[in-house]
Amino acid sequence: MEKPTHLKFLVSNASAGSVIGKGGSTITDFQKESGARIQLSRNQEFFPGTADRIIMLSGKIDDVLKAMDLILNKLLSEIQSEDGDDAEQRSKVRLVVPNSCCGAIIGKGGVTIKSFIEESGASIKISPQDNNFIGLADRIVTLAGSFEEQMQAIDLILSKLSEDHLYLQSMNAPLSYPSVLFAGFHHVPYPFVPPPVGPAAYNNYGPQYNNYGPPNGGGGRYMNNTKEDRANSLTIGVADEHIGVVVGRGGRNISEISQTSGARIKISDRGDFMAGTSNRKVTITGSLRSIRAAEAMIKQKVDSVAEINEPL
Structure with a gap:
């Protein structure tokens, strides 16, 4: 059988x-x-x-x-x-x-x-x-x-x-991953290009994630926390040529990301780049969970267009 x-x-x-x-x-x-x-x-x-x-x-x-x-x-x-x-x-x-x-x-x-x-x-x-x-x-x-x-x-x-x-x-095995702990930001080559200088505050990224950020604050993400969980914000840099796939036709993609994750997403105006780069600022605001979900969805959108444009 x-x-x-x-x-x-x-x-x-x-x-x-x-x-x-x-x-x-x-x-x-x-x-x-x-x-x-x-x-x-x-x-x-x-x-x-x-x-x-x-x-x-x-x-x-x-x-x-x-x-x-x-x-x-x-x-x-x-x-x-x-x-x-x-x-x-x-x-x-x-x-x-x-x-x-x-x-x-x-x-x-x-x-x-x-x-x-x-x-x-x-x-x-x-x-x-x-x-x-x-x-x-x-x-x-x-x-x-x-x-x-x-x-x-x-x-x-x-x-x-x-x-x-x-x-x-x-x-x-269960379909969910309740015992898996996030031990640091996921650093792989994708077009969230980090700024060349400047500290990044990684502490207080949820109780079990404190102080797991890379030494000297390297990376293209800036986490700003307040006492209210809903008021956390994270700013990431996205290459200017990939902003279109994040926004989507008529704003469809960014609306879907916002609704699914529960986070608010704001993209800087054209020409308003992260210092020393040509990367637009994408600011994600909300609860820690919603910020992580929104960042992952944005990364996925950028990865999809980046792979299509990879040279053979």
């Missing part, structure tokens, strides 16, 4: 709503049609370092793949209705895989992941383990390509992972 397996992946809050449907109608239909169980993390329960919710599909491999097919088709059709025919090439699937199981995808000398890339035609990238989050034992596997290429890559990856008993055991 085939053992049940599972697959976890990330979706935006808006996409999670599309998967659930009005009164849960869509998720109920998808479960009936596929035979897989579909679970979502609760609203505001995000994967650490992101503003994205987690979806877990469980059941037989074929049932899980069918559910993934249904969900991705729905989300892709909605993206295409907004952004046109190029949406498929820009869409990405981000799988959540236990760190202990990533070796099976990579293979000795990278031979397995290379074969998966060749066979599927999809781009497959595995994130480094994020040491900024204490207790986080999962990594992100990002797939890019056409819908068919992504589904083929998912089939190959899931089949390989399902051979690993450790992976099958991880199906019982």
Whole structure:
């Protein structure tokens, strides 16, 4: 008898709503049609370092793949209705895989992941383990390509992972990450370019985060705190050419970020840059939780356009 397996992946809050449907109608239909169980993390329960919710599909491999097919088709059709025919090439699937199981995808000398890339035609990238989050034992596997290429890559990856008993055991892990602690700001190369000089006050970023900032206050973020939690503010620098993707058409993106996170977001006027840079000032105000969520969503928007413009 085939053992049940599972697959976890990330979706935006808006996409999670599309998967659930009005009164849960869509998720109920998808479960009936596929035979897989579909679970979502609760609203505001995000994967650490992101503003994205987690979806877990469980059941037989074929049932899980069918559910993934249904969900991705729905989300892709909605993206295409907004952004046109190029949406498929820009869409990405981000799988959540236990760190202990990533070796099976990579293979000795990278031979397995290379074969998966060749066979599927999809781009497959595995994130480094994020040491900024204490207790986080999962990594992100990002797939890019056409819908068919992504589904083929998912089939190959899931089949390989399902051979690993450790992976099958991880199906019982909770969807939320209550025991994961943020141990510092996430410093990776992205166009939130830090100013060349000036101190940054990282203390009081929530009770368990005090004094975890980098020495000498390096970084492009300035946290200003007051006694009232709702009055915290954070200023980050975003490259001028990437402000458009943060704002969105008719202000759609920035409105969505503000509504989802609960934070207020203000962008400096054109020509009003952070000292010594060509980066516009984006000031996020609200509770500590809402600020972190808004910053993660802004970073995600900037990352998406930065990757599209990367030279081949």
